[in-house]
Amino acid sequence: MYAKRLDNLPPYLFAQIDKLKAQKRSEGVDVIDFGVGDPDLPTPKHIVDSLCDAARDPATHHYPDYTGMIEYREAVSEWYKKRFGVSFDAKTEVLALIGSKEGIAHVPEAFVNPGDYVLATDPGYPVYKTSTLFSEGILHELPIKEENDFLPELDKIPKDVLKKAKLMFFGYPNNPTAAIAPLSFYEEVVEFAKENNIVAVHDNAYSEISFDGYKAPSFMQVDGAKEVGMEMHSLSKTYNMTGWRLGMAVGGEELIAGLGRVKTNVDSGAFDAIQRAGITALTSSQQCVADACNIYQERRDTLVAGLRSLGFDVPSPKATFYVWMKVSDSMKFAEKMLNEAGIVVTPGVGFGKSGDGYVRFAITRDVERIKEAIDRMRGLDF
Numbered sequence: 001m002y003a004k005r006l007d008n009l010p011p012y013l014f015a016q017i018d019k020l021k022a023q024k025r026s027e028g029v030d031v032i033d034f035g036v037g038d039p040d041l042p043t044p045k046h047i048v049d050s051l052c053d054a055a056r057d058p059a060t061h062h063y064p065d066y067t068g069m070i071e072y073r074e075a076v077s078e079w080y081k082k083r084f085g086v087s088f089d090a091k092t093e094v095l096a097l098i099g100s101k102e103g104i105a106h107v108p109e110a111f112v113n114p115g116d117y118v119l120a121t122d123p124g125y126p127v128y129k130t131s132t133l134f135s136e137g138i139l140h141e142l143p144i145k146e147e148n149d150f151l152p153e154l155d156k157i158p159k160d161v162l163k164k165a166k167l168m169f170f171g172y173p174n175n176p177t178a179a180i181a182p183l184s185f186y187e188e189v190v191e192f193a194k195e196n197n198i199v200a201v202h203d204n205a206y207s208e209i210s211f212d213g214y215k216a217p218s219f220m221q222v223d224g225a226k227e228v229g230m231e232m233h234s235l236s237k238t239y240n241m242t243g244w245r246l247g248m249a250v251g252g253e254e255l256i257a258g259l260g261r262v263k264t265n266v267d268s269g270a271f272d273a274i275q276r277a278g279i280t281a282l283t284s285s286q287q288c289v290a291d292a293c294n295i296y297q298e299r300r301d302t303l304v305a306g307l308r309s310l311g312f313d314v315p316s317p318k319a320t321f322y323v324w325m326k327v328s329d330s331m332k333f334a335e336k337m338l339n340e341a342g343i344v345v346t347p348g349v350g351f352g353k354s355g356d357g358y359v360r361f362a363i364t365r366d367v368e369r370i371k372e373a374i375d376r377m378r379g380l381d382f
């Protein structure tokens with residue numbers, strides 16, 4: 001009944017975990033869920049108020065502009081200028097997205113012909129792989145390993161793959177490893193993309209969630225980045241707006257136009273009232289973002305200290321709301337955590353082969369729950 005491409009989809013590990021979690025809950029277990037990368041914090045009030053006002057204005061009730069409201073695209077452009085020092089023409093170099101997932105899912109449709117290679121970091125955000133599959137591209141995984149600071153080794157990609165490679169997905173601060181990338185890596189990517197005629201798609205969804213004074217750069221800061229690539233960004237993680245579905249793509253005019261052509265044919269844009277609230281988010285005080293980072297930082301410190309007290313050798317991440325921890329067998333570890341302690345963590349293998357041997361904790365639970373989880377783990381024999 002279904003098209004082959006559905007058969008080719010990898011098993012959706014997160015659905016399996018959801019099932020097990022539901023089962024535990026139905027057995028009366030008080031499950032502590034570190035599985036989902038979805039902020040538990042509410043969207044700041046001034047943004048919610050802005051949506052409510054906008055939703056009452058009938059002018060927002062119509063089909064939105066395909067590329068996004070010009071005022072929203074200008075707000076994105078101003079935010080990028082202020083935050084990263086990069087200028088974009090709001091009319092031609094910025095596109096509104098219905099969340100960055102949507103942009104990532106559609107971008108291969110614009111650039112990849114059946115049989116072209118798509119490069120994507122492994123482990124990585126699963127949509128890099130599934131969007132490649134839907135466009136009938138061939139996925140070439142770029143393993144990211146601890147010994148290389150979780151950055152891909154571009155010089156290890158076989159020549160025959162490079163010849164047919166059309167697009168590359170990468171994203172730092174990284175989900176799931178929580179690794180960060182220096183600007184010098186982005187410079188390397190620009191050179192690499194130029195040399196090999198590859199569209200470089202950087203996923204910067206976590207740039208605002210950072211700690212200890214660290215500020216993540218944008219790929220677009222590098223000279224020449226606009227000619228070879230684009231960046232997907234999102235209001236989801238920055239302003240706790242995952243449910244709202246609002247993001248942006250920025251980059252070179254031709255590339256943005258390519259993605260825009262796909263979108264014009266498959267969706268009708270983000271609700272104008274949500275875009276107006278997005279303008280409020282991007283243009284008003286960013287104190288709410290700093291406050292959220294302080295909360296995550298305290299949680300990170302509590303979890304990392306707790307895990308270290310149990311004998312785990314776990315790094316303290318500088319960004320994202322994830323803690324990526326080495327274990328001997330990620331599936332067994334995750335099963336044991338759920339069955340014996342009622343704790344959900346995500347096995348790294350769910351993000352790709354090279355994620356095996358790790359588990360991911362999402363610190364989207366408060367400090368008290370984190371302390372309780374550590375107490376429950378204390379009784380386990382790992």
Ligand SMILES: Cc1ncc(COP(=O)(O)O)c(C=O)c1O
Nearest residue numbers: 099100101125175205234236247
């Ligand atoms: C690395 C990464 N990119 C993109 C997304 C998509 O976010 P959204 O579609 O909410 O903007 C996520 C969501 O978890 C993510 O982890």
